[in-house]
Amino acid sequence: MEFNQQHIQKQAQKQTFIPNLVQGMEMLQLNRMELSTYLNSVLLGNPFIEMNLTEPLKLSAKNLSTNDVSAIIEQTSVYHVSLYDFLQEQIYLLYRDTPLRKLLFWWVEQLDERGYVTKTLKEAQEETAATEIELLDSLTLLQQLDPAGIGARSLQECLMIKTERMDFAPDIAYLVLEEHYDDLVHKRWKKIAAHYNVPLEEVEAVYQFAQRLSTSPAESFESRYKSVPYIVPELMVEIVNGELVMKETRYKTPLLTLNVSYLNEMKTVDDKEVQAYVQMKKQEFDQLQSSLLKRKETVLKVGTAIIMYQQEFFMNIENRLKPLQLNDLAKICHLSESTISRTVRETFIQTPRGVFELKSFLSRRMENGEQTREDVLTVLQTLITNEDKQHPLSDQKLEVLLKEQGISVSRRAIAKYRKQLQIPSSTDRKIK
Numbered sequence: 527m528e529f530n531q532q533h534i535q536k537q538a539q540k541q542t543f544i545p546n547l548v549q550g551m552e553m554l555q556l557n558r559m560e561l562s563t564y565l566n567s568v569l570l571g572n573p574f575i576e577m578n579l580t581e582p583l584k585l586s587a588k589n590l591s592t593n594d595v596s597a598i599i600e601q602t603s604v605y606h607v608s609l610y611d612f613l614q615e616q617i618y619l620l621y622r623d624t625p626l627r628k629l630l631f632w633w634v635e636q637l638d639e640r641g642y643v644t645k646t647l648k649e650a651q652e653e654t655a656a657t658e659i660e661l662l663d664s665l666t667l668l669q670q671l672d673p674a675g676i677g678a679r680s681l682q683e684c685l686m687i688k689t690e691r692m693d694f695a696p697d698i699a700y701l702v703l704e705e706h707y708d709d710l711v712h713k714r715w716k717k718i719a720a721h722y723n724v725p726l727e728e729v730e731a732v733y734q735f736a737q738r739l740s741t742s743p744a745e746s747f748e749s750r751y752k753s754v755p756y757i758v759p760e761l762m763v764e765i766v767n768g769e770l771v772m773k774e775t776r777y778k779t780p781l782l783t784l785n786v787s788y789l790n791e792m793k794t795v796d797d798k799e800v801q802a803y804v805q806m807k808k809q810e811f812d813q814l815q816s817s818l819l820k821r822k823e824t825v826l827k828v829g830t831a832i833i834m835y836q837q838e839f840f841m842n843i844e845n846r847l848k849p850l851q852l853n854d855l856a857k858i859c860h861l862s863e864s865t866i867s868r869t870v871r872e873t874f875i876q877t878p879r880g881v882f883e884l885k886s887f888l889s890r891r892m893e894n895g896e897q898t899r900e901d902v903l904t905v906l907q908t909l910i911t912n913e914d915k916q917h918p919l920s921d922q923k924l925e926v927l928l929k930e931q932g933i934s935v936s937r938r939a940i941a942k943y944r945k946q947l948q949i950p951s952s953t954d955r956k957i958k
Contacts, residue, residue: 553817554824554865557872558758558777561821563611565780567618568814572807574792575814576783609641609673609744610634616671629656629664633677641676641744642684675743682707688739698722699732710736757883761829761875763840770840772833775876779822782815784808824861828869831858832887840877846901850888902933906943910955918952 556564569575613634621627632654636645643665645653650661668677674691678684686703689695702710706718715729722729760779763772792804832855838845855870856863870884909927913919919927921937921944928935935943944951 553821554868558760558779558874560608560611560614561779564614564618565782568810572810574785574789574804574807575811576785577780609637609676613668613671613676620671621667625656626660626664626667629654629660630668633665633668637677637744639744640742641673641678643677643679673743675740678743681741684741684743685736685739689736696728696732696735698724698728699735702729702732703736757872757874757881759874759876759881760825761873761884763833763875763877765840765878770833770837772830774822774826779818779825781818781822782811784811824865824869825873827859828855828861828866829873829875829884831855832870832884833875836887840879843879846904847887852888855888902928902935903943903947905931905933906940907947907949910944910949913955915955915957918955920952 553561565577569577614631617627617630617634621630632650633643636643636650638644647658647661650656651658654661656664665677669687671677674688675684676687678687682703686700689700689703701722702718706714706721709715709718710729710733713733715726715733718729719726758777759775760777761772762775763770765771789804789808792800795801832850833840835850835855835858836847839847852863852866856866859866861869870888873884874881875884905928906924909919909924921940924940925935925937928940941951949955
C-alpha cells in the first residue's frame with residue numbers, strides 16, 4: 527500500500543505518459559461512446575487539443591423495432607459510465623504507460639459480470655507471457671481500484687478487500703476472513719474465539735458484518751448499465767439507384783484539431799520546463815490523432831468489406847446472410863484477426879433493414895458444409911412448422927430430415943437449437 531501511494535504522488539508530478547489505448551490498433555477496443563468519454567478526459571489534460579463535433583452526440587436504443595430506429599436516433603439520452611469505463615479512467619489517471627499497466631488492462635478484460643477475475647495465474651501466464659510476479663503485482667493494483675472488491679478471485683478475497691478499506695470493520699474481521707474463513711462460514715465461532723482469545727460476541731460481530739457486505743463489486747454498475755441499452759451507429763448503408771452506398775454517420779470517429787496559435791505562444795516562453803511540457807502535449811496530440819485516423823480507416827475498411835460481401839442480404843429481403851468467418855474477413859481486408867475482432871465488437875451500422883452490430887454479419891460455418899447456424903435454425907423452424915401436429919417430429923427424426931438436406935447435426939444440437947427457438951419437445955407439441 528505504501529509503495530502505491532508513493533507511486534501515485536509521482537504520477538501527479540510527472541504525467542508524461544501517452545495513454546495505452548491510443549497506441550496503434552488498440553484504439554479499436556473502445557466503442558463509440560467509450561471513445562467519446564475517453565477523448566473528453568484527454569482534452570481536460572491537454573490545453574492544446576480541441577475536438578469539434580458538428581452536432582452533439584445522440585444515442586439510440588438497442589431493444590427497439592426496426593421501424594422505430596430512425597426516429598430514436600434523433601433523440602438524446604443520458605449515458606451512464608460502465609464499469610469498464612470507470613476502471614479505465616482510474617488506470618489512466620493513476621498509472622504510467624508501462625508493461626504493468628498493459629497487464630492491468632488485460633486483467634480488466636478478464637472480469638465477469640460480478641467484477642471477479644475469471645483466469646488463474648497459470649492461464650494468465652500462458653496468455654500474456656508475463657511472469658507470475660508481474661501478474662500478481664498488476665492484479666494487486668487492480669484490486670486497489672474502485673469499486674472495492676474488484677478483481678477478486680473468490681468470494682473470500684472479495685470480502686477481504688472490502689473489509690481492508692472499511693474503518694468501521696470489527697478489529698479482527700480481516701484476520702478472521704483470511705485465516706478462518708471456512709470456520710466463520712460454518713459458524714465454528716468458539717474455535718475462532720479460542721484462537722484469537724477474544725469473546726464469542728466479537729466473532730459473531732464479524733459474521734454479522736460480513737453478511738452485510740455485497741458479494742458483487744460490479745452490482746451497482748451492472749444494473750445501471752443494463753438499464754440503458756444504447757447504441758451509436760458509426761456507419762450507414764443506403765440503396766441508391768439500385769446500388770449499395772456506405773458512408774459514415776455524424777457519430778463517426780471524431781478527429782482532433784490543434785490550437786496552433788496557443789501552442790506557438792507557449793513556445794515563446796523562455797522556460798525549459800514549459801518547453802518540455804509543450805513538446806510532450808504536442809506529441810500526445812500527434813499520436814492520438816494518428817490512432818484516431820487509423821481507427822477511422824479500419825472501421826470504414828471492415829464495414830465496407832462486410833457490406834459488399836453481404837450485399838444480397840440488403841438488396842433482397844428474402845436473402846439470408848452468407849457464411850463469413852473472422853479469418854475470411856481478415857484475408858479480405860488484409861488485417862489481422864485480432865484487429866477484425868476489435869473492429870466488429872460494438873461497432874454499429876444503420877441499414878435499410880435496421881441497426882446491426884458489425885459482429886452480427888459474421889457466421890460460423892457448420893463442420894460439414896457451408897451452412898451457417900442461422901441456416902440450420904431456419905430449416906429446423908420450417909420443418910417443425912410444417913409437421914403433423916398429431917404426430918410431431920422427434921429430435922431423432924429431425925436429425926434424419928436435416929441430413930437429407932445435407933445438414934449434419936447431432937440430436938443434442940437439435941435439442942439446443944429448439945430451446946433457442948423456444949420450441950418445446952415433440953411430446954409437448956403434440957395435439958391430443
